[in-house]
Amino acid sequence: MKHLTSLSELTTADVKAILASARELKDKFLDGDRPPLLRGRVLTMIFEKPSLRTRNSFEAAITHLGGGSTFLSVKDAGLDGRESLADVARVLGSYADALVLRTFSQRLIEEFASYAACPVINGLSDERHPCQALTDAFTMQEVFGDIRGKRLVFVGDGNNVAASLSIAAAMLGFSFTLCGPRDYWLDDALLADLRAKHPDANLVQTDDIPCAVRDADVIYTDVWASMGQEAEAEKRKSDFGPYQVNTALMAQAPKSCRFMHDLPAKRGLEVTDEVIDGPPSLAFQQAENRLHLAKGLLAWLLDAR
Ligand code: CP
Numbered sequence: 001m002k003h004l005t006s007l008s009e010l011t012t013a014d015v016k017a018i019l020a021s022a023r024e025l026k027d028k029f030l031d032g033d034r035p036p037l038l039r040g041r042v043l044t045m046i047f048e049k050p051s052l053r054t055r056n057s058f059e060a061a062i063t064h065l066g067g068g069s070t071f072l073s074v075k076d077a078g079l080d081g082r083e084s085l086a087d088v089a090r091v092l093g094s095y096a097d098a099l100v101l102r103t104f105s106q107r108l109i110e111e112f113a114s115y116a117a118c119p120v121i122n123g124l125s126d127e128r129h130p131c132q133a134l135t136d137a138f139t140m141q142e143v144f145g146d147i148r149g150k151r152l153v154f155v156g157d158g159n160n161v162a163a164s165l166s167i168a169a170a171m172l173g174f175s176f177t178l179c180g181p182r183d184y185w186l187d188d189a190l191l192a193d194l195r196a197k198h199p200d201a202n203l204v205q206t207d208d209i210p211c212a213v214r215d216a217d218v219i220y221t222d223v224w225a226s227m228g229q230e231a232e233a234e235k236r237k238s239d240f241g242p243y244q245v246n247t248a249l250m251a252q253a254p255k256s257c258r259f260m261h262d263l264p265a266k267r268g269l270e271v272t273d274e275v276i277d278g279p280p281s282l283a284f285q286q287a288e289n290r291l292h293l294a295k296g297l298l299a300w301l302l303d304a305r
């Protein structure tokens, strides 16, 4: 049984197979073809946090592939204490062909996967956002072709998106720099583990903006306060103020440098309108690609060819 609770549980070959599957399905889609590889299959989603892209791209993906979806809040699913997680996972896993969970707790998704008799996908937890990082690698491949050796600089918070991007970078051979205040860096244990598994990985953390962005191929940012961190928003606004991705920051990078953001964006905080709406921005190509990545991922997880 294949799951995607974190990119760490996949091999590099798995990641490349998912990206190739997404590429094939996107090319077909652009030719007007939506092969019904998952006809009659059911995707069930349980979300504890809001979502525009993840929920709707998975719903569209399973529909394009000929299947259908159901959506449950944590309360609907009974995960608020109505019954045990193990019982919910066993029951839903017997109706669905795949499950997507978006929760605060990474552990909850992993436990769910251990009881469900179908693939479980992490649709974002406090710690990881693997579907986003896969989509971002896919988007970088569209833009750059070969992404080995490309330099992605994530300016901001060492959050779930940054963590998953660092794993994707180590696996696929692009470099990853987290540039932000020291108190918000990624867990050293994650980077140590990645370096042990991928000795050639180029993973750096710094608070020095000019040095970090000087050679960047991509400057990436995300919200300063993630879902669940609303109470810290004011403190984070002042801590991250110098790290806003604006025209002056982009001007310190090479002219060819592209901008990425997973969305939703807090315009005027981590990024200005000029940058996110400007020609270097890939933010909406990333958002669109969530659909194609979701299709590729579902086809790969369910061995649909
Ligand atoms: N990027 C992303 O995961 O967006 P949503 O929170 O809208 O799903």
Ligand code: NVA
Pocket: 124, 159, 160, 161, 222, 223, 225, 226, 227, 262, 263, 264
């Ligand atoms: N880091 C953000 C990503 C949203 C897609 C959050 O967790 O809220």
